[in-house]
Amino acid sequence: MDSSKNGTPESEARAKGKAAAGAVPPPVAAARVGRGGWKKGVAVFDFLLRLLATGAALAAATTMGTTDQTLPFFTQFFQFQASYDDLPVFTFFVIANAGASAYLVLSLPFSIVCIVRPQAIGPRLLLLVFDTIFVALTTAAASSAAAIVYLAHNGNANANWLAICQQFNHFCQQVSGAVVASFVAALTFIFLVDLSTICLKRN
Template structure:
């Protein structure tokens, strides 16, 4: 007795018929949407960091006060340019703000092309350098502001903020703005690293 087999026709799925493998993982479009969301958030953080960096530099640059109870020829005055640390702070924060403005086109490229690795890697490296500069300037200025508020009895440095209240208020505000900028830079670096890891 002869065994005969009958072929059974199976309909091909549309993806196999077109020569494509069925999608199991997340599609590229969904990943692109996720990457675009990260890039948009990156752009918004850069705008916020520009505002805080410029505010820090401008506040420090306008911090001066003259005590009113002295004559025209004999006055006590406190200004940012009396201390090289505050001058360095203004230059550093101006450089950071300038870099952030120049980085905006690269951030826009990351929004338009969320899968591009080059602009994101460049931003990660430059953001780390800018974060270092920002932190150095903010920490140095914070040390001087601490001395202005509390003084140091061991070295006979007197606290001047009781006399120069407006000056100390402005330089303290500038330091706080620089520290906010540093925190925004930390978020930018983490976002860039996370976006690169997903590639």
């Protein structure tokens, strides 16, 4: 007599075991695919943010580094000139933003690795460490330069510092634009740190 036709307890147990074994993998596989897809989307957004930050930091460095204005009323022995390298703060600003843009270019291959392998921890952790460093660097450069730009626009009567932007208007426009671009780069670095932290936390 065929035990499978009679529905014996042994056959029913084997059938339930096979059904249970076949039912488990699909939800687990779907969860893994969903999690990997979410992290891949974050990695793509990370790559785009790095392109944005690269443009902002490079624009800040080049704009500040090419800032120079000489007033038209001058003689051969006496002239009024303003240049970024007259102030150590602006020199630090150029170096910091140039370094940030160089780092961002070098970080793009690691960001691509995170897109190809969303579950990889090493590249993401490395990016998190260096992104945090450049958050501090770009924020310090932008903040210190912003203080000088504020004095250039408004002066300080107590310290007898004159507002030079009424004369060096082109110079002030350029340095103000460079500071804004640097703050954009710093803010983008903050978003990059947040994205890396979320990915590592949910790994």
